[in-house]
Amino acid sequence: MLKFLSTEKTLWKLLLETAVAVLAVGFLSPIGPIGLMGLIVIFAAIYFREVEEKKLFRISFWLLPVLALAAIGFMGPIGPVGPIGLITVFAALFFVLLGLINLFFKERFLVYGIFNTAFLIALSLLFFYFLRPDNFWILGTVFFIAVFLTLKEVFGFFGPLEGRRAALFAGVLGFLGLELSYILQFLPLGFMSAAVYLTLFLVIARETVVSSAKGGLNFSFMMKQITLFAVLTIVVFALSFR
Structure with a gap:
């Protein structure tokens, strides 16, 4: 509590x-x-x-x-x-x-993790709501910048990533998120399902980077993250194709 x-x-x-x-x-x-x-x-x-x-x-x-x-x-x-x-x-x-x-x-770390997850969901929902094939690169650029700045803040808060390292990891995850969103726009998913799926990817990637920076990344952790992402992927797509 x-x-x-x-x-x-x-x-x-x-x-x-x-x-x-x-x-x-x-x-x-x-x-x-x-x-x-x-x-x-x-x-x-x-x-x-x-x-x-x-x-x-x-x-x-x-x-x-x-x-x-x-x-x-x-x-x-x-x-x-x-x-x-x-x-x-x-x-x-x-x-x-x-x-x-x-x-x-x-419990500031717990509260901030919940807040940031909700923030990423809101950001992804807005992005996919307004996304059209002809405006992807404009909206995508805005989305990338927002994700980059947000994750840079996250890595700076949780530590020990700071400065250029935090910016590097935030940039990589922002780019991967943008690439994933490009693929998702062509799948028969509603904007809410696409937003949830993209958020899942960003959150799991965020937790992986934070754990790695703190020295907690091991085979067991990676298997849990991969399994979680696989299960949630099945759930999202199953609900979307009903």
């Missing part, structure tokens, strides 16, 4: 900042030039108020509202999930992110 380190004062601070961010995204979507400037000011004010470990999470902090704006402003309902559902998801993710910045959670 997650245990809270901080006082009730910190909890209310996180809730207030989350509410401000949610109201800003909700009221300013779809966005125009004036709304964009307003959002930048609001999120900059929240960001520079933080005094703990904001630099570790700056990529997620700035990419998350961009994803929320794209989803709320341009996506239609996803099954039963409409704009209210999307805003709720954004609120939950933003609260968790602020909690990580403010050392609110004791």
Whole structure:
């Protein structure tokens, strides 16, 4: 179970900042030039108020509202999930992110792993939702940059990968993810199934790199990862072809 380190004062601070961010995204979507400037000011004010470990999470902090704006402003309902559902998801993710910045959670590695997985799912869903054969390279470039920056943040947080090594591994995984997405667009999968499958690949690859950097990569671990990926591949494709 997650245990809270901080006082009730910190909890209310996180809730207030989350509410401000949610109201800003909700009221300013779809966005125009004036709304964009307003959002930048609001999120900059929240960001520079933080005094703990904001630099570790700056990529997620700035990419998350961009994803929320794209989803709320341009996506239609996803099954039963409409704009209210999307805003709720954004609120939950933003609260968790602020909690990580403010050392609110004791099990920070676990919480960040869950947060990053949810972030990658959201990113992949947006990518495949808007993906068309004629815009792959434009969207693919944006997707690659987002995955690269996100995984670089991940490797820097978990350590011991830093600097060029973190950038190298993040770049390789981003490129492999882009190549996989190119193949997936030609398969008879819905955008949700394709997004889930791509996220599975990125998460398993992320865990493999982190374990390798910490010296925990061995034959047993590799077999578990390969088996997990194979089983989940069968499940995703079986559900897609029903």
